Amino acid sequence: MKTGQELARAQQDRWQAAYEQNPRLNGREPSAAARWTAALFGAEGIDDVLELGAGHGRDAFYLAGQGFSVHATDFSEAALDQLRLDAQREGLDDRVTAALHDVRDPLPPADATVGAVYANLLLNMAFSRAELRSLMHEIRRVLRPGGLFVYSVWSTEDPCHDNGDELGDGLLDKQGFACRFFDRELIHELADRWELRDVAPYREGQRRLWRITQAKGGTAA
Numbered sequence: 001m002k003t004g005q006e007l008a009r010a011q012q013d014r015w016q017a018a019y020e021q022n023p024r025l026n027g028r029e030p031s032a033a034a035r036w037t038a039a040l041f042g043a044e045g046i047d048d049v050l051e052l053g054a055g056h057g058r059d060a061f062y063l064a065g066q067g068f069s070v071h072a073t074d075f076s077e078a079a080l081d082q083l084r085l086d087a088q089r090e091g092l093d094d095r096v097t098a099a100l101h102d103v104r105d106p107l108p109p110a111d112a113t114v115g116a117v118y119a120n121l122l123l124n125m126a127f128s129r130a131e132l133r134s135l136m137h138e139i140r141r142v143l144r145p146g147g148l149f150v151y152s153v154w155s156t157e158d159p160c161h162d163n164g165d166e167l168g169d170g171l172l173d174k175q176g177f178a179c180r181f182f183d184r185e186l187i188h189e190l191a192d193r194w195e196l197r198d199v200a201p202y203r204e205g206q207r208r209l210w211r212i213t214q215a216k217g218g219t220a221a
């Protein structure tokens with residue numbers, strides 16, 4: 001059985017290879033979560049968004065087009081190369097910046113400096129529960145008081161949840177790719193010390209997902 005570090009390395013290699021082969025792997029259309037999130041962040045008066053696991057930036061570009069300034073991070077250099085190229089081509093490089101970052105490491109921003117954090121289909125990757133809890137802690141640390149975190153993840157209701165080998169700690173192996181399906185219990189556990197605003201089940205194509213919105217307590221300055 002692979003250790004957590006081996007799983008993490010295998011997953012990084014896999015994503016890097018996938019983006020090298022297909023630099024716009026996730027397509028150009030924004031996700032359903034990004035459309036919903038842009039409307040929410042706009043209504044909340046948020047200006048700046050830190051996107052985690054942004055890939056080649058389909059959602060980052062959508063958010064930038066809606067007027068937000070977006071700092072996109074991912075652990076695949078190939079994905080970020082494509083993102084930077086597209087940002088330049090589309091004249092959005094003042095609104096979309098990118099940095100290589102593995103979310104197992106502390107987030108780069110200083111405490112309480114970020115308006116909102118967004119992550120589409122990142123948290124269901126090969127993270128242990130302890131890593132998820134520490135990522136939640138980091139996100140809360142960098143958010144300003146009243147700041148929002150929106151994330152989407154695969155649901156245990158997804159048909160794919162039923163096949164795959166157990167790797168332990170709730171992770172499943174899907175053809176050599178470690179991932180996790182979320183249930184309400186895990187969502188609530190991870191929202192400890194947050195204000196959990198919304199837990200919405202939704203579908204995108206064949207997939208069944210959750211979209212979660214949570215706020216750091218306090219009042220935005």
Ligand SMILES: C[S@@+](CC[C@H](N)C(=O)[O-])C[C@H]1O[C@@H](n2cnc3c(N)ncnc32)[C@H](O)[C@@H]1O
Pocket residue numbers: 011015016026031052053054055056057058059073074075076079101102103104119120121122125126
């Ligand atoms: C399912 S893709 C979603 C990409 C993008 N959010 C989208 O919706 O188009 C998951 C992304 O998470 C990134 N990722 C996985 N584990 C990561 C980690 N530990 N740190 C940073 N990025 C990671 C992958 O490189 C990949 O781009």
